[in-house]
Amino acid sequence: xxxxxxxxxxxxxxxxxxxxxxxxxxxxxxxxxxxxxx
Amino acid sequence: xxxxxxxxxxxxxxxxxxxxxxxxxxxxxxxxxxxxxxxxxxxxxxxxxxxxxxxxxxxxxxxxxxxxxxxxxxxxxxxxxxxxxxxxxxxxxxxxxxxxxxxxxxxxxxxxxxxxxxxxxxxxxxxxxxxxxxxxxxxxxxxxxxxxxxxxxxxxxxxxxxxxxxxxxxxxxxxxxxxxxxxxxxxxxxxxxxxxxxxxxxxxxxxxxxxxxxxxxxxxxxxxxxxxxxxxxxxxxxxxxxxxxxxxxxxxxxxxxxxxxxxxxxxxxxxxxxxxxxxxxxxxxxxxxxxxxxxxxxxxxxxxxxxxxxxxxxxxxxxxxxxxxxxxxxxxxxxxxxxxxxxxxxxxxxxxxxxxxxxxxxxxxxxxxxxxxxxxxxxxxxxxxxxxxxxxxxxxxxxxxxxxxxxxxxxxxxxxxxxxxxxxxxxxxxxxxxxxxxxxxxxxxxxxxxxxxxxxxxxxxxxxxxxxxxxxxxxxxxxxxxxxxxxxxxxxxxxxxxxxxxxxxxxxxxxxxxxxxxxxxxxxxxxxxxxxxxxxxxxxxxxxxxxxxxxxxxxxxxxxxxxxxxxxxxxxxxxxxxxxxxxxxxxxxxxxxxxxxxxxxxxxxxxxxxxxxxxxxxxxxxxxxxxxxxxxxxxxxxxxxxxxxxxxxxxxxxxxxxxxxxxxxxxxxxxxxxxxxxxxxxxxxxxxxxxxxxxxxxxxxxx
Amino acid sequence: xxxxxxxxxxxxxxxxxxxxxxxxxxxxxxxxxxxxxxxxxxxxxxxxxxxxxxxxxxxxxxxxxxxxxxxxxxxxxxx
Numbered sequence: 001x002x003x004x005x006x007x008x009x010x011x012x013x014x015x016x017x018x019x020x021x022x023x024x025x026x027x028x029x030x031x032x033x034x035x036x037x038x
Numbered sequence: 039x040x041x042x043x044x045x046x047x048x049x050x051x052x053x054x055x056x057x058x059x060x061x062x063x064x065x066x067x068x069x070x071x072x073x074x075x076x077x078x079x080x081x082x083x084x085x086x087x088x089x090x091x092x093x094x095x096x097x098x099x100x101x102x103x104x105x106x107x108x109x110x111x112x113x114x115x116x117x118x119x120x121x122x123x124x125x126x127x128x129x130x131x132x133x134x135x136x137x138x139x140x141x142x143x144x145x146x147x148x149x150x151x152x153x154x155x156x157x158x159x160x161x162x163x164x165x166x167x168x169x170x171x172x173x174x175x176x177x178x179x180x181x182x183x184x185x186x187x188x189x190x191x192x193x194x195x196x197x198x199x200x201x202x203x204x205x206x207x208x209x210x211x212x213x214x215x216x217x218x219x220x221x222x223x224x225x226x227x228x229x230x231x232x233x234x235x236x237x238x239x240x241x242x243x244x245x246x247x248x249x250x251x252x253x254x255x256x257x258x259x260x261x262x263x264x265x266x267x268x269x270x271x272x273x274x275x276x277x278x279x280x281x282x283x284x285x286x287x288x289x290x291x292x293x294x295x296x297x298x299x300x301x302x303x304x305x306x307x308x309x310x311x312x313x314x315x316x317x318x319x320x321x322x323x324x325x326x327x328x329x330x331x332x333x334x335x336x337x338x339x340x341x342x343x344x345x346x347x348x349x350x351x352x353x354x355x356x357x358x359x360x361x362x363x364x365x366x367x368x369x370x371x372x373x374x375x376x377x378x379x380x381x382x383x384x385x386x387x388x389x390x391x392x393x394x395x396x397x398x399x400x401x402x403x404x405x406x407x408x409x410x411x412x413x414x415x416x417x418x419x420x421x422x423x424x425x426x427x428x429x430x431x432x433x434x435x436x437x438x439x440x441x442x443x444x445x446x447x448x449x450x451x452x453x454x455x456x457x458x459x460x461x462x463x464x465x466x467x468x469x470x471x472x473x474x475x476x477x478x479x480x481x482x483x484x485x486x487x488x489x490x491x492x493x494x495x496x497x498x499x500x501x502x503x504x505x506x507x508x509x510x511x512x513x514x515x516x517x518x519x520x521x522x523x524x525x526x527x528x529x530x531x532x533x534x535x536x537x538x539x540x541x542x543x544x545x546x547x548x549x550x551x552x553x554x555x556x557x558x559x560x561x562x563x564x565x566x567x568x569x570x571x572x573x574x575x576x577x578x579x580x581x582x583x584x585x586x587x588x589x590x591x592x593x594x595x596x597x598x599x600x601x602x603x604x605x606x607x608x609x610x611x612x613x614x615x616x617x618x619x620x621x622x623x624x625x626x627x628x629x630x631x632x633x634x635x636x637x638x639x640x641x642x643x644x645x646x647x648x649x650x651x652x653x654x655x656x657x658x659x660x661x662x663x664x665x666x667x668x669x670x671x672x673x674x675x676x677x678x679x680x681x682x683x684x685x686x687x688x689x690x691x692x693x694x695x696x697x698x699x700x701x702x703x704x705x706x707x708x709x710x711x712x713x714x715x716x717x718x719x720x721x722x723x724x725x726x727x728x729x730x731x732x733x734x735x736x737x738x739x740x741x
Numbered sequence: 742x743x744x745x746x747x748x749x750x751x752x753x754x755x756x757x758x759x760x761x762x763x764x765x766x767x768x769x770x771x772x773x774x775x776x777x778x779x780x781x782x783x784x785x786x787x788x789x790x791x792x793x794x795x796x797x798x799x800x801x802x803x804x805x806x807x808x809x810x811x812x813x814x815x816x817x818x819x820x
Contacts, residue, residue, distance in 0.1 A: 002365035009370060010568045013561035020558065020706055103770040138797050141772045279761060282769045286796075308799070318786035410801045414787035423790075423801075524765055524806050529782075529792060529799040 043084075044093040044208045045126070047117060049149060050133030051142050052100035053403070053530035055161040058191035059133055060097040061538050063200070068542070080113075081546075087201040096127070102141070104148040105249060105278070107447050112251070118152055119242060121255040129208050130156045131200070136163050136171060136188075137531070139297055143182075143289045144282070150184065150216035151241035155207045157185045159200050164190040170303030178296040183214060192536050215241065216288070223280045234263045248274055311532050315407045325408060332395045333433065340387040347387070351380030370567060378563030381642055382556040385435055388465045390548045392434040396427065397543040401535035409527050419507050420514025421458075422451040422525065429455070429506065432462030433499075436704045437555045438547060440711055450519040454510050456711060457721060460704055461506035463499045463696070466643040470695050471498055473647055477671055478688035501696055555703040562641035562702060566612065570638075573610040612637060626694065626730070627687040627737040629675070639700045646695075686740035690733040698729035743814060745793060745807035748781040754812035755779070756795070763809040772796030779812060 048063075050056040060068075064083025081097035098117060099110035106112035120126040130149055134142030139160065150156055166172070179186045185203040189196030231247070232240045237255070246252050247267045256264070268274065315321055359372040399405045405427065413423030424446045431439035439459045446452035463471075472495075479491045585598065607613050616634035623633050635649040650670060673682040699705065699722045708718040748754050756764075758775045773779070773795050782799065783792035789804040 002363070002367035006366040006370045007568075009375075010564055013564040016557065016561045017565070021702075021709075102767070105766060105770070107767055140796060141798050144770055144772075275766075276762075278766055279764075279769060282766065283761075283774060286772075286774055312783055312792075316783050316785065316792070321786065406801070410783075410785055410790060410792060413801070413803070414785060414789045524767075525790065525801075525803045526765075526768060526771065526806070527790075527801040528771070529801055531799075 042091070044087070044091065044204060045128045046085075046093045046095045046204055047127035047130045048095055048097045048133065049114060049130055049145065050100060051102050051135065051138070051145060053528060054100070054133045054135040054138075054142065055191045056097065056100055056133045057539050057542075058536055059131075059159065059161065059189065059197075059200070060095065061542055062191050062194055062197050063093075063095055068546075085201065087205050091205055093129075093201075093204060095131075101145065103145055104245065108444065110444055112249075115245065115249055115251055116253075118149070118154070119245065119251060119253045121237070121253055127154065129204050130154050131159060131204065132156060133159050133161050133191075136160050136166055136173070137169055140286075140289055140293055143293070144285055146182070147216045147285045147289060148241070150182075150213075151239065153213045153215055153239045153241075155210065155213045157187065157200065157203045157207050158182065159187045159189050159196075159203075161189050161191050163188040164193055164195070168303075169306075170300035172298045172300075174296040178292070181292040181296060182216065215239065223277050223284065227277075231267060235260045248278055307532055312407070312529075315404065316410060321407070321411050325411060329430070332392070332430075335395075336388050336391050336434070339391055343387040344384055347380060347384050351376055351383070355380075369571060370564065373571070374564045374567030375560070377648065378560040378641075379556075381563065381645065382552060382559050384644075385465055385555075386548055386552065389434045389438065389551055390544055392431060393438070393544045393547045394540065396431065397540045397547075398535045401533070401539060403530040403532045406527050406529050410529065413525065417451075419510040420451065420454045420517075421510055422446050422448060422455070423527070425451065425455040428459050429462055429503070432459045432464060432506075435464050435466070435551065435555070436460045436462070436701065437707050438551050440704065440707050441550075443711070448521045448525070450517060450521050453519070453712065453717065454513045454517070456708055457513060457717060458506040458509045460699055460701065460721065460725065461502050461509060461697070463502040464643075464701075466701070467498075467695050469644040470639075470646045471495055471692060473667060473670070474683070474688045474692050476667060477683045478685045498692060498696060505697065554707065558703040558706055559642050563645075566638050566641060566645075569611040569615075570607055570613075571610060573606070573614065575609055607634070625737070626733045627690045627741065629682065632691070636694075636700075639695075640702050642703070643695060643700050684741075686737050689740055690737035693736045694729045694733040696729075697725055697732055699725035743812050745779060745781065745791065745802075745810045745812055746804050748779075748812070750781055750784055753778055753780045754814050757811040757813050760809065760811040763811075765806070768800075768802070768806070768810075771800060772798040773800070773810070 048056060048060055060081065060083060063085040067085070068081060068083040083095045083097070085093045085095050087093050096117070098114045101111040101114050103111075104115055104118065106115050117125075117127065118130070130152075132142075132146045132149055134146065146156070146158055160173070173188070175186060175188065185207050187196055187199045187203050189200060191197070228240060228244070231243050234243060235256075238246075243264065246256065247264050250268070252261055252264070315324065355372045355376045358368060358376060362368040362371065396405075399408070408426055409423035411423070412426045416423055416425050425443070427445075428439040428442045431442055436459050439462070440456050443452050443455045443459075446455060475491050475494050479494050482490050484490055484493070585602075612634055613630070615637055616630040619633045619637075620628075620630040623636070628636070631650070635646045638649040639646045670683050671681065674680070675682045675684075705718040705722060708721060709715060712718070743754065745754065745756075756773065756775050756777050756779055761775050764773055764775075777796050779793055779795040781791060782794050785792070785801075790801045791804060791807050792799070792801050793807075794800075
């Protein structure tokens with residue numbers, strides 16, 4: 001039982017980091033306006 | 039949150055006391071979220087307007103105009119253009135500074151033209167007497183055709199009136215443009231623009247064209263027509279200029295009737311203080327002293343809570359280990375999760391203290407003077423006066439520092455600041471430096487009073503800053519980025535900081551650090567735990583073999599356990615990884631054990647110390663630095679038969695930690711802020727290469 | 742031609758009509774309008790940026806921007 005929970009938690013951590021680094025959410029669009037310029 | 043709540047958007051120029059008003063209206067009922075797609079903090083709060091009516095108040099970033107020049111400001115436009123019933127505001131509350139009403143009304147006039155019910159709160163009216171200002175309130179209401187309230191947010195005066203005005207404004211729900219502005223410039227042009235869609239006000243359509251910002255509700259057909267208006271860019275620009283001048287003319291007409299300033303009565307501290315703070319010698323002297331005082335207090339005040347956090351988590355970890363049923367989950371808790379959380383929380387004292395100082399300096403208005411003083415110097419290195427703040431913040435942690443670069447409008451200057459900030463000596467490097475210095479630098483005084491160890495630590499800080507500056511200079515000369523943006527900073531009036539505002543600011547910034555970096559550090563700790571406690575070969579065998587092999591050596595039970603732990607680590611995935619990279623790091627003077635510590639430092643640099651303590655099998659329980667230090671000091675290099683942590687290795691390691699980009703959390707933030715993997719990867723490999731070469735040279739020369 | 746950069750500390754000028762196209766929109770929005778009275782409040786120790794007061798706004802701008810904004814040393818009109 002302990003093992004199952006522990007490895008699920010490890011899997012969670014891996015998924016979290018993968019999401020953060022490798023597959024960032026598609027929401028991150030560039031800001032539509034010419035912000036930062038002019 | 040119920041459906042009947044009024045959605046209020048709080049808008050205003052920077053330095054108008056917008057935050058004070060927000061804090062007064064919502065108190066502790068605040069939360070910080072993120073706007074979808076962009077990573078600007080979204081501050082929401084609930085305010086009780088009356089016994090039956092609540093309002094959800096969104097604190098939008100401070101801006102001088104609806105036309106954005108930074109990511110933060112573009113949020114304002116996006117929020118206001120939204121036609122989503124759930125999210126678009128019912129009432130807009132514009133905060134204005136009584137002393138600078140004319141400029142503040144520009145933003146107000148733009149918002150009014152969006153035809154959303156608007157309340158104008160004129161703040162800091164307690165200053166009116168001192169500044170010789172009189173306002174004809176009833177006439178101003180009539181002329182502006184809106185609810186106007188006089189308030190003094192810091193003194194909590196007029197807040198009730200604001201609440202009542204929001205309700206009245208919401209009930210009336212009528213809104214008309216202030217000047218019908220665009221028709222005055224080129225009637226034909228703007229009539230055609232208005233014909234595109236009846237669903238939006240003329241000004242909204244104009245903003246979509248000029249700001250290239252189309253809400254989702256705009257149809258394809260409408261968008262095509264709007265895009266046609268974008269073709270003549272110089273005309274757009276010209277009309278934007280004309281629009282602004284026209285707005286000011288209208289505002290002047292109104293203020294002439296309603297707003298009188300008797301300059302002879304105005305008293306101002308500004309001139310005198312500016313003479314001191316921006317003085318060509320004293321200005322810099324004061325700034326340097328202030329910096330020293332800040333660093334001094336960060337280290338002085340943070341030591342105690344940091345030790346407390348460190349100790350507490352070690353105890354919790356021990357407690358979990360000895361009281362929970364033995365097993366993998368308990369190991370994960372006591373060796374992965376609990377130390378992981380502790381590893382995040384340990385940064386809080388320093389970060390909170392640093393933010394406290396920065397918040398105070400910003401509240402008082404002094405920070406703008408620093409920007410003014412430093413801009414020319416920083417520009418030589420491709421940065422900006424505003425880069426000073428991130429570089430100072432970087433001494434606590436690079437993550438909030440990189441987020442603080444958002445105020446820099448020029449992309450090139452901002453990018454350079456982001457790229458070099460991780461060179462500044464962050465607090466995670468400190469434990470690494472501390473233990474290495476105590477190992478290799480003798481504790482003696484030179485010239486009778488200068489502590490040599492302290493001096494080395496100070497020079498490591500100087501090394502960090504100097505590298506940041508030099509790297510910035512190189513980037514400045516090599517990066518070919520053209521930016522059109524220009525530099526303008528408002529020099530606000532000096533004022534005493536408000537305790538409430540500073541408190542909220544510190545809490546919010548610290549919280550966002552814990553949530554941002556904390557999650558990454560914690561996740562990495564869990565994974566590293568897994569890699570360190572599992573290996574390709576069965577661990578049971580390792581344990582059995584160790585017991586058999588050492589059966590005749592008369593080890594005590596404790597020593598045996600230590601030995602097993604150490605051998606397990608050697609055979610774990612991470613141990614194998616350490617051995618794999620050993621040939622690469624050998625020229626720097628490191629062995630595979632140090633290699634493991636370098637890898638685990640990816641979670642956070644200070645993990646270096648903890649990892650070595652595990653590797654050198656220091657018994658848990660008496661995990662204090664002295665014992666780790668003793669273990670490290672007695673570690674022998676089998677090739678030479680001498681000490682492993684001798685002077686060349688120690689120096690090489692410190693140089694490595696000074697330069698290498700070992701912080702995964704920082705990389706994630708850089709990715710987020712630059713929106714591409716290019717820059718974090720350049721940081722990772724560029725800084726890594728520099729660290730490798732510098733450590734190589736250090737080791738080879740010294741040994 | 743006089744620009745904001747040619748003012749002395751404490752001196753006052755009036756932004757000329759011709760500079761309208763050269764003033765960045767953001768500065769315009771912050772009150773830097775043609776015809777407006779502009780005072781050079783302070784010059785940074787290294788001669789740049791310049792600290793000006795215009796239309797009640799106290800702003801620090803870089804010399805390169807100041808050089809683009811022409812001024813007259815006497816008043817001609819009011820905005």
